[in-house]
Amino acid sequence: MATDATTRKVFHIFWAWQDEKEETWLREMAREGWHLKRVGLFRYSFEGGKPADVVYRVDYHNLSRRDRAEYLGIFRSAGWEHVSEVSNWHFFRTEAAAGADPQIFSDIESRVAMHKRVLAILIVFLPILNIGVMNLMRGPHGGRSAWLENVFVVGTVLYVLIMLLWAYAIVRIAVRIRQLERGRRS
Amino acid sequence: MSTIERKAQKFLPLTEATFCILAALAEPRHGYGVMQRVELASRGRIKLGPGTLYGALTKLLQQDLIVRTGETEEGGERRKLYVLTELGRGVARLEHRRLVEMVVVGRELLGIEGGLNGD
Numbered sequence: 392m393a394t395d396a397t398t399r400k401v402f403h404i405f406w407a408w409q410d411e412k413e414e415t416w417l418r419e420m421a422r423e424g425w426h427l428k429r430v431g432l433f434r435y436s437f438e439g440g441k442p443a444d445v446v447y448r449v450d451y452h453n454l455s456r457r458d459r460a461e462y463l464g465i466f467r468s469a470g471w472e473h474v475s476e477v478s479n480w481h482f483f484r485t486e487a488a489a490g491a492d493p494q495i496f497s498d499i500e501s502r503v504a505m506h507k508r509v510l511a512i513l514i515v516f517l518p519i520l521n522i523g524v525m526n527l528m529r530g531p532h533g534g535r536s537a538w539l540e541n542v543f544v545v546g547t548v549l550y551v552l553i554m555l556l557w558a559y560a561i562v563r564i565a566v567r568i569r570q571l572e573r574g575r576r577s
Numbered sequence: 578m579s580t581i582e583r584k585a586q587k588f589l590p591l592t593e594a595t596f597c598i599l600a601a602l603a604e605p606r607h608g609y610g611v612m613q614r615v616e617l618a619s620r621g622r623i624k625l626g627p628g629t630l631y632g633a634l635t636k637l638l639q640q641d642l643i644v645r646t647g648e649t650e651e652g653g654e655r656r657k658l659y660v661l662t663e664l665g666r667g668v669a670r671l672e673h674r675r676l677v678e679m680v681v682v683g684r685e686l687l688g689i690e691g692g693l694n695g696d
Contacts, residue, residue, distance in 0.1 A: 448628070450628045452631070458635075461608070461656070461657050462631055464608070464609075464655070465608040465609060465630060466628075466631075467654075468608070468609035468612075468627075469609065469612060469626070469627040469630075471627060494626050494628075495627050495628035496626045496628045496629050497594060497623075497624060497625050497626035497629045498592060498593065498594050500592045500594070501594065501626070501629035501632045502628075504632050504636070505628065505632065
């Protein structure tokens with residue numbers, strides 16, 4: 392796809408409840424000649440090339456190695472290229488025919504099911520995250536050096552922020568599911 | 578009512594996509610084969626997205642409505658084959674009957690005669 396070897400790295404956060412926004416953003420990048428190459432946690436690599444109308448779609452699946460080939464094979468047969476993946480999010484693309492809006496989900500129910508898979512993972516990991524930090528907090532309180540005390544305070548603040556974000560994500564995805572079930576677009 | 582039928586009842590009603598996928602798996606097919614068969618049978622109206630198809634296949638496997646039955650290899654591509662279980666067949670048949678009943682009700686109440694091109 393690229394005509395030259397220029398690579399651009401972009402800091403970007405993908406919020407799971409903004410899947411459509413993510414897809415639109417990647418399509419706009421392609422229209423400007425920047426084609427997605429690799430997705431990192433916060434770092435997206437784009438390859439410079441000819442501007443093209445390319446449709447991007449994201450799907451969420453925790454795949455075993457055994458199921459992976461089957462999953463990718465189905466998408467490939469249907470005309471979708473698997474571009475990259477990060478923490479169970481799979482990024483696909485296909486050339487957009489004029490006027491067409493190709494989808495990987497042909498009904499609302501299966502799109503909702505994807506968001507429910509994400510929600511299930513967030514909820515499952517919630518207590519695990521809690522247990523880890525509860526152990527940390529239960530540590531001995533007396534006789535700590537000032538340095539250790541600072542580390543502890545910073546750690547606690549960080550933890551509270553992560554938990555707030557986590558809870559926020561759960562709420563936003565739940566809202567997204569409700570919106571989809573009511574037949575509204577985000 | 579048979580045991581299978583009683584069990585099958587709990588899965589109804591199905592989504593359009595789920596019904597079509599089950600119906601296509603009355604014979605062993607691979608995932609892409611299901612997409613093609615459904616598109617053909619619906620005269621191009623129902624095009625299953627790959628995300629919808631894969632999600633449905635994994636769910637139907639979990640629900641024991643379909644099973645994997647080996648692999649095929651065409652043009653260097655290995656694909657898993659799926660087919661209905663006895664329960665899956667029961668669910669598909671029961672849903673078909675429910676839909677036929679709806680059509681009968683529609684004909685009666687709306688006064689529509691004939692098939693797809695009839696109105």
